[in-house]
Amino acid sequence: MAAGVMEFDMLNAFSEFGVLCGLGSIGKNCRTRSCVGRYCRSTALRVTVSWRTLEFSGGAGMACRLLATFCLLMVCLVTAAEGQSGRFPYEARVAAEETFARSGGGDAYYPTQRLSRGTIVRVHRHDPGGWYVIEPPEGSFSWIPERFVKRLSEQEGEVLEENVVASVGSEFGDETSVYQRKMKSGEKVTILGQKTIETAAGPQAMLKIRPPNRERRWVPGAALVPTDPEQQRQADNDPWRLPANGRRATAMSTPASAVLPAGMVEVPLIEPSEALQKVQQDRDEKQQLAEIDRRFREMVLQDAAT
Numbered sequence: 001m002a003a004g005v006m007e008f009d010m011l012n013a014f015s016e017f018g019v020l021c022g023l024g025s026i027g028k029n030c031r032t033r034s035c036v037g038r039y040c041r042s043t044a045l046r047v048t049v050s051w052r053t054l055e056f057s058g059g060a061g062m063a064c065r066l067l068a069t070f071c072l073l074m075v076c077l078v079t080a081a082e083g084q085s086g087r088f089p090y091e092a093r094v095a096a097e098e099t100f101a102r103s104g105g106g107d108a109y110y111p112t113q114r115l116s117r118g119t120i121v122r123v124h125r126h127d128p129g130g131w132y133v134i135e136p137p138e139g140s141f142s143w144i145p146e147r148f149v150k151r152l153s154e155q156e157g158e159v160l161e162e163n164v165v166a167s168v169g170s171e172f173g174d175e176t177s178v179y180q181r182k183m184k185s186g187e188k189v190t191i192l193g194q195k196t197i198e199t200a201a202g203p204q205a206m207l208k209i210r211p212p213n214r215e216r217r218w219v220p221g222a223a224l225v226p227t228d229p230e231q232q233r234q235a236d237n238d239p240w241r242l243p244a245n246g247r248r249a250t251a252m253s254t255p256a257s258a259v260l261p262a263g264m265v266e267v268p269l270i271e272p273s274e275a276l277q278k279v280q281q282d283r284d285e286k287q288q289l290a291e292i293d294r295r296f297r298e299m300v301l302q303d304a305a306t
Contacts, residue, residue, distance in 0.1 A: 090231055092132075092224040094119040099223035101140070103168040103178040105131035110178065110273040112170045112217060113140060120227065124216065132221040136211040141169040141192055143176055144183065146205040155191050157207065159183045166212055174198065177275030181212050198279050 100111040105127045115121070115137060125133040148164040149157040164183040167176035174197040183189070190210035197206050226232045 087231060089122050089124045089135075091227045092121055092123050093227055094121070094219075094223055095225040096223040099219055101134070101137060101217040101219050103170070103175070103217070105129060105133070105218045109218070110170055110175050110276070111172055112168060112175075113137060114171070115219065115223075121219065121224065123224065123226075126221060127218070130221045131218045132224060133216045134219055136215060136217050139171070140211050140217065141208050142181075142211045142215065143167040143169050143197070143206045144189065144209055146194060146207045148183075149189060149191075149207055151191070152188075157189045157191050157209070159185055159187045159189065161185055166209070166215070168211075168215070168217075169208065173272045173276055175273055175276050176200075176206075177273060180215050183212060187212070200275070200279055 094115050094117055096117065098114055098116050101113040101115055102111050103109045106129065119137065121137055122135040123132050124135065127133055144159075144164060144166045148160050150160050151157050162182075162185045165179045166181045166183055168178045168180060169175065174195075176197065176199050189207070189212065191207055192210060193208040195206055195208060196203050226234075
């Protein structure tokens with residue numbers, strides 16, 4: 001190693017989602033080599049970034065200044081990351097009149113489930129745009145092609161091949177265009193039902209299964225309030241969030257003249273996703289062509305008989 005090179009170790013500490021979340025010790029872990037075989041010890045910080053030796057060329061004083069600046073920056077980043085990772089997952093309740101769980105973080109992703117006020121969800125992450133990543137709520141489900149599953153019992157199955165797609169299910173239609181997991185061979189699934197549904201590849205026999213591990217849903221963060229009082233106070237101190245006791249949007253009042261019969265409620269219309277609309281359009285066109293072929297065949301047979 002060249003003279004005047006400072007050596008120190010950096011330790012890796014990344015979370016499952018690539019978030020820096022570790023900080024090492026502070027001490028005299030830095031040494032400089034003035035010539036081959038000779039070392040002198042310098043005071044330095046030790047931070048947790050990755051398993052590797054970082055080198056700063058130049059004099060010992062310059063290297064220590066560079067190291068100190070770098071470490072201060074990393075301390076800020078690590079502190080923020082630890083603050084995020086330390087509070088996840090946590091439980092929250094739906095504070096809005098109602099909201100929708102979606103298959104992804106945005107309004108472009110199809111809704112999977114309606115969540116009413118008071119529903120408790122488990123939050124795993126805050127994503128950009130104000131979307132919170134949650135565990136699939138009770139009643140959630142996914143779809144998997146039946147031909148790739150070996151039934152072990154009425155309610156249990158085993159995946160037969162690698163990389164079998166499990167599509168996110170929706171209570172508002174036979175949506176299959178979004179998937180988050182590719183299942184592994186031998187992975188167990190809980191079977192909730194079965195159905196033949198239209199897909200982009202045509203009709204398929206599908207199994208309705210409990211969402212597999214690590215599958216998630218997204219909800220607007222503004223609709224949730226932490227159940228823990230301390231986390232609720234922290235959320236209330238966020239200037240960009242509505243306080244827990246703030247007034248949230250509610251359903252529009254219905255004029256007396258438009259009151260629905262007893263036992264009926266008015267619900268918003270949930271349109272199918274563009275992918276499902278295309279599947280349905282292709283299916284309708286194929287059915288129309290099949291009907292035309294049937295009528296033409298009948299006409300030909302009648303002409304031949306006469």
